[in-house]
Amino acid sequence: MADTNALYQEVILDHNRKPRNYGTLGNASHRAEGHNPLCGDHLSVSLNLDGDRIDGVAFQGESCAICKASASLMTVTVKGKTRADAEMLIQEFRDMVLGKLDPNGDHHLGRLTVFAGVRDLPTRVKCAILPWHTLHAAFNAVASTSTEAEGDPMHAPIGNA
Amino acid sequence: MKVVAPALQPRLAATFDVDRIRADFPILKLKVGGKPLVYLDNAASSQMPQPVIDRLVRYQTTQHANIHRAVHYLSETATSAYEEARRKLQCFINAREDREVIFTSGTTDAINLVMHGYGRKFIGAGDEVVLTTLEHHSNIVPWQMLAEETGARLRIVPIDDAGDLLIDEYGKLFNERTRFVGVTHVSNALGTVNPIAPMIAFAHARDVPVLIDGAQAVPHMRVDVQDLDCDFYVFSGHKLCGPTGIGVLYGKAALLERMQPFKGGGDMILSVTFEKTTFNTIPYKFEAGTPPIAAAIGLGAAADYLSAIGMDTIAAHERDLLDYATEQIKRMPGVRIIGTAAKKAAVLSFVVDGVHPHDVGTLLNQEGVAVRTGHHCAQPVMQRFKVPATSRASFAFYNSMTEVDALAAGIRKVQKVFS
Numbered sequence: 001m002a003d004t005n006a007l008y009q010e011v012i013l014d015h016n017r018k019p020r021n022y023g024t025l026g027n028a029s030h031r032a033e034g035h036n037p038l039c040g041d042h043l044s045v046s047l048n049l050d051g052d053r054i055d056g057v058a059f060q061g062e063s064c065a066i067c068k069a070s071a072s073l074m075t076v077t078v079k080g081k082t083r084a085d086a087e088m089l090i091q092e093f094r095d096m097v098l099g100k101l102d103p104n105g106d107h108h109l110g111r112l113t114v115f116a117g118v119r120d121l122p123t124r125v126k127c128a129i130l131p132w133h134t135l136h137a138a139f140n141a142v143a144s145t146s147t148e149a150e151g152d153p154m155h156a157p158i159g160n161a
Numbered sequence: 162m163k164v165v166a167p168a169l170q171p172r173l174a175a176t177f178d179v180d181r182i183r184a185d186f187p188i189l190k191l192k193v194g195g196k197p198l199v200y201l202d203n204a205a206s207s208q209m210p211q212p213v214i215d216r217l218v219r220y221q222t223t224q225h226a227n228i229h230r231a232v233h234y235l236s237e238t239a240t241s242a243y244e245e246a247r248r249k250l251q252c253f254i255n256a257r258e259d260r261e262v263i264f265t266s267g268t269t270d271a272i273n274l275v276m277h278g279y280g281r282k283f284i285g286a287g288d289e290v291v292l293t294t295l296e297h298h299s300n301i302v303p304w305q306m307l308a309e310e311t312g313a314r315l316r317i318v319p320i321d322d323a324g325d326l327l328i329d330e331y332g333k334l335f336n337e338r339t340r341f342v343g344v345t346h347v348s349n350a351l352g353t354v355n356p357i358a359p360m361i362a363f364a365h366a367r368d369v370p371v372l373i374d375g376a377q378a379v380p381h382m383r384v385d386v387q388d389l390d391c392d393f394y395v396f397s398g399h400k401l402c403g404p405t406g407i408g409v410l411y412g413k414a415a416l417l418e419r420m421q422p423f424k425g426g427g428d429m430i431l432s433v434t435f436e437k438t439t440f441n442t443i444p445y446k447f448e449a450g451t452p453p454i455a456a457a458i459g460l461g462a463a464a465d466y467l468s469a470i471g472m473d474t475i476a477a478h479e480r481d482l483l484d485y486a487t488e489q490i491k492r493m494p495g496v497r498i499i500g501t502a503a504k505k506a507a508v509l510s511f512v513v514d515g516v517h518p519h520d521v522g523t524l525l526n527q528e529g530v531a532v533r534t535g536h537h538c539a540q541p542v543m544q545r546f547k548v549p550a551t552s553r554a555s556f557a558f559y560n561s562m563t564e565v566d567a568l569a570a571g572i573r574k575v576q577k578v579f580s
Binding site: 007008013016038039040041042062063064065066121123124127 | 516517518519520523524534535536543549550578579
């Protein structure tokens with residue numbers, strides 16, 4: 001049984017209530033839309049790359065608390081980082097929620113480990129991962145991504161498309 | 162001024178001992194995360210009572226062989242049990258003849274059978290099929306596939322804000338090209354009980370056959386297909402305390418005989434040469450290959466079990482459950498019931514302000530309460546109510562008033578977490 005008490009903790013509830021970097025960037029160099037057709041989650045990520053560095057990043061959309069908090073914390077974490085660092089975080093985050101990365105081991109996720117409990121809730125993994133896949137799609141100039149069907153990047157390696 | 166409503170008291174049917182019923186269902190003794198299981202996802206699939214489990218075990222341990230084939234003891238025993246199950250289902254829905262009961266793998270399979278067997282033979286370019294906004298995807302997609310293939314058109318009966326069909330609009334959709342009507346008896350997403358008897362009569366007055374999707378009705382009320390006079394009636398075993406992988410297509414014999422087979426193979430033929438195959442008579446014409454014998458026999462046992470309790474008794478208890486749950490939830494600020502039709506069965510769909518249904522579902526699960534969250538395979542209904550998804554509590558006769566209280570307490574807890 002998943003410890004969902006640990007999942008719906010204050011950090012996640014706070015980012016759900018007051019999402020950071022919520023909106024859309026007018027001067028975005030990259031954008032993408034993400035969909036989860038199973039639950040209707042839908043969000044857009046826009047970002048501005050200054051050379052290789054993420055100068056600005058924002059998201060907006062309709063989703064469950066897990067997805068929204070994941071998106072909010074994602075924007076806070078990747079802002080100011082290089083694209084390569086962000087891609088590494090996408091990979092690590094995905095590995096963590098799929099149970100392939102030990103949240104207590106070596107990684108660069110910091111407080112993103114609040115989402116570690118999702119690994120015990122298979123139906124909610126895609127909620128947490130959607131913002132990260134959308135960010136990945138934006139980097140690679142893919143207009144939209146989905147958690148389902150051919151659009152599902154869940155099992156493809158993270159890297160340049 | 163704050164008005165304090167009097168505490169709600171559940172209405173209890175004096176003749177119905179839910180604790181005795183619950184004792185028949187081993188799975189209801191489960192604990193989930195240390196809390197007693199409160200199973201309110203019966204519209205998705207119901208649980209199985211011990212007599213049905215015992216029947217499956219008896220079949221597999223003492224009666225199994227292939228049916229309609231060999232002359233040995235086991236084959237004859239299995240065949241006889243399988244055909245007896247068909248007669249049990251015939252009685253359960255009051256079909257005129259046992260050959261009007263076709264075993265399918267479920268409701269979806271049954272609808273696809275009618276689409277292929279009737280639709281592809283009798284519905285052509287420019288012809289129209291009338292469906293409703295309340296249909297499950299399984300009564301939409303096969304007809305879309307037919308329309309795509311033949312050039313037929315789908316016409317959709319709209320619903321009002323309560324989730325009731327607009328019956329005047331239903332009438333207006335008919336014209337000289339109307340060839341078929343498909344309508345759900347009870348909406349799986351909202352619980353609306355549709356006025357199918359007058360809808361069937363209206364269609365018959367224009368010589369249009371009607372298929373009723375009874376997946377959400379048969380477990381909750383007495384269904385009499387002769388009284389309804391529907392042409393096809395379909396339902397699933399696993400929503401009826403039976404096994405998965407089995408369902409029923411009832412069809413009027415005269416119509417079934419005119420239809421073309423759906424699947425080809427063994428058992429559905431009288432003779433085969435490479436030049437010509439002669440198809441078997443109904444029901445076998447539509448039961449190609451080895452059927453799910455055990456599942457059919459299990460479903461027969463489930464029909465016996467439900468009949469012994471009585472469908473009217475079941476309907477009365479579920480009415481009490483639904484009324485009590487509706488009253489409880491109506492009193493909760495920030496919770497909105499989706500689907501408020503005058504006549505409903507066993508389904509309570511709701512949304513909690515500011516909380517996505519998937520979060521509601523995960524947090525209720527933490528309390529041991531199993532509900533369905535999502536679009537319920539009825540996206541047109543969700544679009545009509547402008548919600549991406551709902552949470553759905555759906556009841557069975559083995560649910561108790563205490564479990565309704567657990568649902569209400571769980572929703573209050575969800576609101577507290579998100580406050």
